[in-house]
Each structure stands twice: as structure tokens, then as C-alpha cells.
Amino acid sequence: MKPASVEENRASAEIAPLSREAGRPLWRQVEEALGTAIRGGAVEPGAQLPTEFELAARFGVNRHTIRRALAELEAASLIRVERGRGTFVHENVIDYQVSRRTRFSENLRRQNREPSGIILESGERPAPHPVARALGLADGEATVWMRRLAHADGRPTNVAEHWFPLKRFAGFLDIYRQRLSITATYAYFGIFDYTRKSTRITARMPSLEEAELLKQPKNRPVLVTEAVNVDAEGQPIEYGATAFNGEVVQLVVSGDDL
Missing domain, CATH: 3.40.1410.10 (Chorismate lyase-like)
Structure with a gap:
């Protein structure tokens, strides 16, 4: 079972708009949106996520917000960050x-x-x-x-x-x-x-x-x-x-x- 190329695997799931209501941190909404896409299979195991810059543009937030969301996803073992390569969805264990x-x-x-x-x-x-x-x-x-x-x-x-x-x-x-x-x-x-x-x-x-x-x-x-x-x-x-x-x-x- 060989991993697909970055071009084949780059995540491109549809993203729902974020709510700007009080009490709902934007980073948490980003984390939940990406987590739902990963858990639901919209983003395949081994897929490379878009860059921080691309995610920030897609969600309409700053890169600090994206970094916080990605850190939470990494802590939950849904993604891994490879220095110099990018961020990837974990393969099946x-x-x-x-x-x-x-x-x-x-x-x-x-x-x-x-x-x-x-x-x-x-x-x-x-x-x-x-x-x-x-x-x-x-x-x-x-x-x-x-x-x-x-x-x-x-x-x-x-x-x-x-x-x-x-x-x-x-x-x-x-x-x-x-x-x-x-x-x-x-x-x-x-x-x-x-x-x-x-x-x-x-x-x-x-x-x-x-x-x-x-x-x-x-x-x-x-x-x-x-x-x-x-x-x-x-x-x-x-x-x-x-x-x-x-x-x-x-x-x-x-x-x-x-």
C-alpha cells in the first residue's frame, strides 16, 4: 500500500464558514472543521494539508489561529508535522x-x-x-x-x-x-x-x-x-x-x- 503523491493527496475538503459569535474561539472552530473532515474520511490518511497560509486564507483567519488549531490536532494524533515537508493526516495505525x-x-x-x-x-x-x-x-x-x-x-x-x-x-x-x-x-x-x-x-x-x-x-x-x-x-x-x-x-x- 504505497502513499499517494502530495499532489494527489493534498487535502481539499469543503470548509463551512466560521461563526464570529462570542464565546466560540476561532481556533477551536478551525480545529473542529478540520477534525470532522479527517474523521469523516473527507481527507484521506496520508494526505498533506494545505499550508498555513492557504488555510488562513480559506478560513479567513490569521496564521496564529491556524497554528493553534493544528497544534490541537497534532496533540490528538490526527495529524503529524514533518519539518521541511508539511503537515499530513496520520495513516491508519x-x-x-x-x-x-x-x-x-x-x-x-x-x-x-x-x-x-x-x-x-x-x-x-x-x-x-x-x-x-x-x-x-x-x-x-x-x-x-x-x-x-x-x-x-x-x-x-x-x-x-x-x-x-x-x-x-x-x-x-x-x-x-x-x-x-x-x-x-x-x-x-x-x-x-x-x-x-x-x-x-x-x-x-x-x-x-x-x-x-x-x-x-x-x-x-x-x-x-x-x-x-x-x-x-x-x-x-x-x-x-x-x-x-x-x-x-x-x-x-x-x-x-x-
């Missing part, structure tokens, strides 16, 4: 299923989204204590480490760090770069099924780098999962820590996995 068989690509394709990702950093690293404990390793034991930025339809969804026991997965990164899939890389090592042993879900503020990578405001929290995957014999094979853009993804835990 992705329901990311957290289950015994959580798979990133499958999660997205079930919702007609196209998954992709890039490796930001990778290498061999000594396991810090939380990772070693989760993987059943000694503190400082060698692991294969990878940090990835994942996308859905070209939009950033999460930044994830993955740790794998080196003694079991020597050469993991070379195979991953060929197959571009953790599941497919596991298959190379003879692991054809794996499950989620545990998932811890928390929220925190993003680092400046995370906010930039995820293209989200630095004052908006990210959703964080810390997960352990195991093979068919119950042996830990992966520890992952993932920061999700909370404006793009909502985590869903099914009743069978509670």
Missing part, C-alpha cells in the same frame, strides 16, 4: 500482533503493508548482563548483534536491537544479508520453527537518534518490547529490544497469549 509466533513481515503483510528494513549497525559483541541472562549465557559471552530500522510502506515503524548466541550462529550476519529475513536465516541454521517465550512491554521517551530515525516528535513516547525467542526444544536463540513509533504502531496481545 498498524495493529502489531504480539503472540507466541510474532513475525514482523507476516504482521504487516496480513494488513496489506509492505515490510522492509535496513541494518544500521552490526557485529560481534559481549553480552551485557540482561542479554546474557535471557539467553542463558555467561556475562560477556560473545553474541552476534544487529541493530535495524524497519519500515511499513516506506514509513519507519521501529528501531530494533537483536542478540544471538555466537556459539550457535557463527556467520549469522553473512546469511542474513543474503536472505534479509531473520526467520529465513534461522532456517539456514536448521531452525524451522521458533516461538516467543516472553515479551515485556513498556513505554519511554525516545533518544534524539530514535526520534530522528522514526521521524516522530522527540517529546512523544515510544512503545518498547523486550522479547526472548526459543527454538522447538525451548533453548533461547534471540533476545530483542524494539522501540516502536507509537503514532504508527499499536501493540495487540490476543487472549490466547495472555
Whole structure:
């Protein structure tokens, strides 16, 4: 599902005249008019709103009034402001299923989204204590480490760090770069099924780098999962820590996995 161009998507809903009666702030009326258009589907997800100047002319108000209305819409997560690009209606949020068989690509394709990702950093690293404990390793034991930025339809969804026991997965990164899939890389090592042993879900503020990578405001929290995957014999094979853009993804835990 690819986003349409700015020209195709620029919002152009009909705007009702504003009331100048006392007690009805103009910014609130602008907010309500735009919010109604967005919620009612008159403005499509991903559409770019007109500029502040254009909105001010359309509503017959000053740009300060428009800025206040847009700030309220952004706070309500109806729009997002991208510096240097403009203001856009939020796309539909992705329901990311957290289950015994959580798979990133499958999660997205079930919702007609196209998954992709890039490796930001990778290498061999000594396991810090939380990772070693989760993987059943000694503190400082060698692991294969990878940090990835994942996308859905070209939009950033999460930044994830993955740790794998080196003694079991020597050469993991070379195979991953060929197959571009953790599941497919596991298959190379003879692991054809794996499950989620545990998932811890928390929220925190993003680092400046995370906010930039995820293209989200630095004052908006990210959703964080810390997960352990195991093979068919119950042996830990992966520890992952993932920061999700909370404006793009909502985590869903099914009743069978509670």
C-alpha cells in the first residue's frame, strides 16, 4: 500500500464558514472543521494539508489561529508535522500482533503493508548482563548483534536491537544479508520453527537518534518490547529490544497469549 503523491493527496475538503459569535474561539472552530473532515474520511490518511497560509486564507483567519488549531490536532494524533515537508493526516495505525509466533513481515503483510528494513549497525559483541541472562549465557559471552530500522510502506515503524548466541550462529550476519529475513536465516541454521517465550512491554521517551530515525516528535513516547525467542526444544536463540513509533504502531496481545 504505497502513499499517494502530495499532489494527489493534498487535502481539499469543503470548509463551512466560521461563526464570529462570542464565546466560540476561532481556533477551536478551525480545529473542529478540520477534525470532522479527517474523521469523516473527507481527507484521506496520508494526505498533506494545505499550508498555513492557504488555510488562513480559506478560513479567513490569521496564521496564529491556524497554528493553534493544528497544534490541537497534532496533540490528538490526527495529524503529524514533518519539518521541511508539511503537515499530513496520520495513516491508519498498524495493529502489531504480539503472540507466541510474532513475525514482523507476516504482521504487516496480513494488513496489506509492505515490510522492509535496513541494518544500521552490526557485529560481534559481549553480552551485557540482561542479554546474557535471557539467553542463558555467561556475562560477556560473545553474541552476534544487529541493530535495524524497519519500515511499513516506506514509513519507519521501529528501531530494533537483536542478540544471538555466537556459539550457535557463527556467520549469522553473512546469511542474513543474503536472505534479509531473520526467520529465513534461522532456517539456514536448521531452525524451522521458533516461538516467543516472553515479551515485556513498556513505554519511554525516545533518544534524539530514535526520534530522528522514526521521524516522530522527540517529546512523544515510544512503545518498547523486550522479547526472548526459543527454538522447538525451548533453548533461547534471540533476545530483542524494539522501540516502536507509537503514532504508527499499536501493540495487540490476543487472549490466547495472555
